[in-house]
Amino acid sequence: MRACSGSSIINHIFSLLVLFVKWTKFLEEKNNLFWFVHSAGWFGFALVYYLSSLLHDLRDIFVVIIFLNAYAGWLFSIPLRYIYRKVWNYKPINIALSVLFTSAITGLLWQIVQNINYWEIYKHGFRPEQLIYYTKNGLFSVSIMLSWSVLYFGTKYYQMLQRERQNVLHANTVAHQAQLKMLRYQLNPHFLFNTLNAISTLILVKENDTANAMVTKLSEFLRYSLDKDPMKKVTLESELQALRLYLDIEKVRFEERLQVAFHVAKDCEQALVPSMILQPLAENAIKYAIAVQEQGGTITVNVDKFGNDLLLELADNGPGAEIKNGNLFRENGVGLANSRERLQALYGNDYSLVVANNKPSGVKVNIRMPFETKVNS
Structure with missing residues (x-):
């Protein structure tokens, strides 16, 4: 019985190791890494949003609003990735202006959707008299999109530095190998x-x-x-x-x-x-x-x-x-x-x-x- 139990534990450990290796290889692909980090980030936003909502006496239906708002943020931030790819080689000042402009527009659009979700679901179809109220709390949403943008560029620069570091290490390795081989030639x-x-x-x-x-x-x-x-x-x-x-x-x-x-x-x-x-x-x-x-x-x-x-x-x-x-x-x-x-x-x-x-x-x-x-x- 103990032998069977020990064998079962070893099989479970081996399965976990195989799963870990597969998962690591999956994340080595830059595109897969982006979608994982992107989704994990918005899930974290929804989780923090939910935990903060527990401090207030809100109805259970508010959870649906949290999910819809997080999903809308997930969707609205995807185009930023492709926009930033286009401006990646611009001058730093142009990149900064592009980030501020796109983050502001995306954040305001996202806030409009959030407000509509809140009024439609939680306020039973309420609509404000003035259009300006559709952008209420827009500064907070713009800051979230700006944070997403900063994290995106930070991650990209980190990956670039890692690639350069790997290239340097590879070059040093090749140099040592080349030096040894050249000693054979020379x-x-x-x-x-x-x-x-x-x-x-x-x-x-x-x-x-x-x-x-x-x-x-x-x-x-x-x-x-x-x-x-x-x-x-x-x-x-x-x-x-x-x-x-x-x-x-x-x-x-x-x-x-x-x-x-x-x-x-x-x-x-x-x-x-x-x-x-x-x-x-x-x-x-x-x-x-x-x-x-x-x-x-x-x-x-x-x-x-x-x-x-x-x-x-x-x-x-x-x-x-x-x-x-x-x-x-x-x-x-x-x-x-x-x-x-x-x-x-x-x-x-x-x-x-x-x-x-x-x-x-x-x-x-x-x-x-x-x-x-x-x-x-």
Whole structure:
């Protein structure tokens, strides 16, 4: 008997937890949350109205009036939501004037309905001689509608701040993930091993000046890659300088097999871009386009401005790859997913990263982002 009782309690607790989870998910939808809070607020108004009526010797029929008045307030305040959506992006003074005007009109209309309900039901069809009496106690109703409006804007601003806070937390999370991933790109053991091996070879063949130059370039590249925050922006000029350092280091390995071409519009050099946004793409191109071909290949970097956008393109003339719906399918391919995450965190939806086949052969990656400089950033 006790076992059955214990099992029943556990089932009840589990059912309550399931119900709570479903209810939480239901309220996560902004539209559902509005209707719940809106209805709960007017129910609370009716409850307070009823409790205050108990202080007076009123007939039971007054409960019907309370219900009708609360329902009328529930209906009259719904259009305010759609009006405030329209004025949401107005200047603060215009928003304030819109709230005062709409609250006043809605409150007066609501008060007229309340007075009619009271006269019709409680006073058996009484009508005042002057029309001004239809708005009696209108100031109280206007204050209720104004309170509804303030709560609406307060809730909306709170939700907006919560979304921004979540975006910041997400951006920080992505930043840490990106930083860890970039360490893998920047400090790739094969890259370091091959570079150090090339330097060692240069020393053995007595090309000390070249070896010293390569050590300097490797040091500068590693310092740049480790010092730069992956969620910060740098000038395109410094980003391209770091990319050139990386490619110069790789040219020691591939010599004439690796050719590089830069085409950069002059008015783009001071544009701001995410740090190390191109290096993972270049690493992919070297791994899948240059290293796999006996004759090597060419990596081309194009930068231009179109309207208010900055356009970056990194292309190779390698054997190409399978591309479906803008996604690149390469075994153990890295770089693109990380770049998308960082661009999404920095620019929201105001960016694009498109992978396509290059002509006559190879792969090209096009990135579009807002054109920003230190002056307007």
